[in-house]
Amino acid sequence: MFNAIGTAQSLITLVLGVIALGMEVFALVDALRHRPDAYVAAGKRTKNLWVAVTAVAAVLGFVFVFNVLGFLSILAIVAAGFYLADVRPALRRVTGRGTGSHQGPYGPW
Numbered sequence: 001m002f003n004a005i006g007t008a009q010s011l012i013t014l015v016l017g018v019i020a021l022g023m024e025v026f027a028l029v030d031a032l033r034h035r036p037d038a039y040v041a042a043g044k045r046t047k048n049l050w051v052a053v054t055a056v057a058a059v060l061g062f063v064f065v066f067n068v069l070g071f072l073s074i075l076a077i078v079a080a081g082f083y084l085a086d087v088r089p090a091l092r093r094v095t096g097r098g099t100g101s102h103q104g105p106y107g108p109w
Helices: 002-033 036-042 047-063 071-095
Strands: none
Touching: 002 047, 002 071, 036 047, 036 071, 047 071
């Protein structure tokens, strides 16, 4: 009985760790994809800083994939989440991607 509960808890923790690692790797790939001048134009520091932050987050996520509720894991999730919630939308506005407004030269179409 208790072994089944422990196994289920371990499986849930592993799934959460893999999801967190996926988010951190996605943030790293997205940070690498944008031009350096887009970061400055969006007012979000430099590309090197955000690549370093997301790379450290991805490495921590990989190392602590089995301990997703640890301090460093949560720190990595917060760093990647901050990039995805704040920096990525600003970069998309600056580069013109993801507006989805269907604007023509004289208004919406």
